[in-house]
Amino acid sequence: LDRLGEQGYLPKGKVVRVEDLDIYMVGSGGKCVIWNYDIFGFNSGRTKELADLLAESGFLVVMPDYFRGTFQDPTKPGVLEFLQRTTQWTNIKEDWDKKIKPTAVHHGATTFGS
Numbered sequence: 001l002d003r004l005g006e007q008g009y010l011p012k013g014k015v016v017r018v019e020d021l022d023i024y025m026v027g028s029g030g031k032c033v034i035w036n037y038d039i040f041g042f043n044s045g046r047t048k049e050l051a052d053l054l055a056e057s058g059f060l061v062v063m064p065d066y067f068r069g070t071f072q073d074p075t076k077p078g079v080l081e082f083l084q085r086t087t088q089w090t091n092i093k094e095d096w097d098k099k100i101k102p103t104a105v106h107h108g109a110t111t112f113g114s
Contacts, residue, residue: 011048013055018099024048024063025107027055032109034100035063039079041071062104064095 013026022042024035033054037047042065051061072082104112 012052022065030110032060034114
């Protein structure tokens with residue numbers, strides 16, 4: 001874990017696009033972890049680095065970009081509106097059913113966790 005956050009880290013996975021949804025995928029195997037990120041979004045901080053670390057333990061790690069390329073600075077106005085817009089369960093469930101799960105299964109996933 002000492003290596004986390006080092007400058008110049010290059011993600012080991014790839015981003016696949018399924019319709020309007022980017023999904024970061026790394027690792028392989030039947031055991032799939034659905035990885036999520038914080039309010040700073042899909043491309044922030046150590047998000048992909050942590051997914052890569054988990055994949056090294058033998059998991060297929062799948063991280064959907066639920067925010068669709070956006071993020072919200074929590075110190076700026078608009079946090080509540082951002083969360084209301086990006087965390088609608090019906091939209092997340094539709095992404096899961098039609099985009100995320102089928103893509104993960106196509107890449108070998110048989111069991112899921114988060």
